Amino acid sequence: MTMAAYIIVMAGMTYLIRMLPFAFFRKKIKSEFIKSLLYYVPYAVLSAMTIPAVFYSTGSFPTAIAGTVAALVLAYFDLPLIVVALAASLTAFITGFFF
Amino acid sequence: MEKEKKRNKGSDFVQGLFDGIPIGLGYLSVSFGFGIMAVGAGISVFEAFMISLTNLTSAGQAQGVSVIAAGGTLFEMALVQFIINIRYALMALSLSQKLDDRFTLPHRLLAAYGITDEIFAVCSTKEGNIRPKYMYGVILISTMGWVSGTFLGAAAGELLPSSVTSALGLVLYGMFLAIIVPPARKHFGILFTVLCAAMLSVICKFFLPFLSGGFTVIICSVIAAVAGALIFPRKEKDEEGEEADE
Numbered sequence: 001m002t003m004a005a006y007i008i009v010m011a012g013m014t015y016l017i018r019m020l021p022f023a024f025f026r027k028k029i030k031s032e033f034i035k036s037l038l039y040y041v042p043y044a045v046l047s048a049m050t051i052p053a054v055f056y057s058t059g060s061f062p063t064a065i066a067g068t069v070a071a072l073v074l075a076y077f078d079l080p081l082i083v084v085a086l087a088a089s090l091t092a093f094i095t096g097f098f099f
Numbered sequence: 100m101e102k103e104k105k106r107n108k109g110s111d112f113v114q115g116l117f118d119g120i121p122i123g124l125g126y127l128s129v130s131f132g133f134g135i136m137a138v139g140a141g142i143s144v145f146e147a148f149m150i151s152l153t154n155l156t157s158a159g160q161a162q163g164v165s166v167i168a169a170g171g172t173l174f175e176m177a178l179v180q181f182i183i184n185i186r187y188a189l190m191a192l193s194l195s196q197k198l199d200d201r202f203t204l205p206h207r208l209l210a211a212y213g214i215t216d217e218i219f220a221v222c223s224t225k226e227g228n229i230r231p232k233y234m235y236g237v238i239l240i241s242t243m244g245w246v247s248g249t250f251l252g253a254a255a256g257e258l259l260p261s262s263v264t265s266a267l268g269l270v271l272y273g274m275f276l277a278i279i280v281p282p283a284r285k286h287f288g289i290l291f292t293v294l295c296a297a298m299l300s301v302i303c304k305f306f307l308p309f310l311s312g313g314f315t316v317i318i319c320s321v322i323a324a325v326a327g328a329l330i331f332p333r334k335e336k337d338e339e340g341e342e343a344d345e
Contacts, residue, residue, distance in 0.1 A: 003146050009173050010163045011153035013180040014187075019211035022191035023204060029192070036288075036328035042186035042216075043282065043289050044296040044320035044327070046275040049158060049183075051297035052304050053312070054272040058265040067266070071273040075280035082125040088273030089132070093266035 058092050062099040067092030115236020118225070122217045122237070123244030130245045132270030133160055134252020139264070140168035144253040151249035155215055155242060159183045161271050166313045179313035182320060190219040199228040206231040213238030216278070288331030296323035 029035055058064045071088035079087075130151055137147035142164060154160050159180050166176050191214050198207070210231060218237050222229050256264050283290040299319035303310055310318070 003142070003167070005173060006163070006167050006176055007146065007150055007153060009176045010150065010159070010180055013177050014154050014156055014159055014184050015212060017181065017184045018187045018191050018214045019208060020191075021188045022195050022211040022214065023207040025192055025195060032332050032334075033328055036331070036333045037324050038186070038189045039333055040289065040292045040324040040327040041182075041320060043279050044292050044323040045183050045186075045316060046158060046279050047293040047296040048300040048316045048319040048323070049162060050272050050275045050279075052301050054269070054276075057268040057272055059268075060265070063266065064269065067269040067273065068276070071269075071276040072280060075277040076284060078281045079277070080125075081274050081277040082128060084277035085129060085132075085270045085273035088276070089266045089269045092269050093262060096262050096266060 058096075060096070060099060063092040063095040066095040111230050111232035112236040115233040115238075116240050117236075118221055118233075119218070119237035119240035122221065123240040125217065126241055126244035127248040129157060129270055129274050130248030131252035131256075132267045133157065133164075134249040134254070135256035135259075135264050135267050136161065136252075136271070137164050137249070138253045138256050139268075140164045142167065142253075144250065147253040148246060148250050151246045152242070155213065155245055156184060156187075157271055157274065162313060162316060166311070169311055169313075171311055171313055175311065175313050178317060182317045186216075187214050187219075190214055190216070190223075194219060194223055194229070197223060197229055199230045201230055210234045210238065213242065215241070217241065288327050288333065291331060292323050292327030295326055296320050299323060 029038075054068050055061060055064045058067065067088040070091035071084050074084045074087050133151065134144075134147050137150065137160075138144065142150070150160055150163065154163070162179050162183055163176060166179055171179075191211060194214065195207075202210070213234065218234075218241055221237055222234055225233070252267070256267075259267075279289070279293050283293045296319050299322060300315060303315040303319060307315075
């Protein structure tokens, strides 16, 4: 499998998903189930992508767990995305000196 | 009147650039992490740059890289992108209701490229209808941040000590947590869906190790979202008022 093929498939699918409804869809979705499903999908995807992968993301469990806890606490208090993301990383970095 | 006329002449674009600055800065640091992650998975600097330029999405790219690293099939790649990015269809749908008359088909085809969570958030909360130039401004500055961050992360990532690069591996996940935690705190349905997806994902990882990462994410998120939609269907009024408690 060449890299170009991967990139074309990735980019093509991502573009079509954005473009088709944006350019051509003019009606409103009525089904409560479909609307609910579409609403929940992103959260489900992000959660499944993050857990348990985040614990392996730094190559060391203690630093990854520390970073994850920092992210959870800051996100709980509704801090901006970028603050949460960088603080998680910084926490893992600092914890790295001890483990 | 005077002001309105001046606005029409092209400062829409500048306004878009301005409104997009926070997104561009945020993307710069997040995509730095993506660049490092991509190179770590054996992807070249140029390829990582091209992925960011053509996709402009964090979760889809991160999972795409793991499909590439695992040598997955193109079908798996397409399905993974479909499931992870299907939320953009919803955003595109919602945004299409807010477009100015100037948004002719060619403009729609072009601007569709830039529908991301953050750009959607900025455009959809803007007062009044959206003009093409405004959206192009937001997209341009965001894309610049995203691709330059990717390039820097991929190129300089190798020069940084491993203690730094491994810590930066958390940046994207930190952002994901920052997206899911606040709404999960407010809406029980989201909390349920998120916990359900996380639990299934852990189960897949340890009990179904033959499943690749991409398929694990697809299966877990579809089951969790269907369960969430069946058990906690959202009522119409919740749609707009995100703050409304369940």
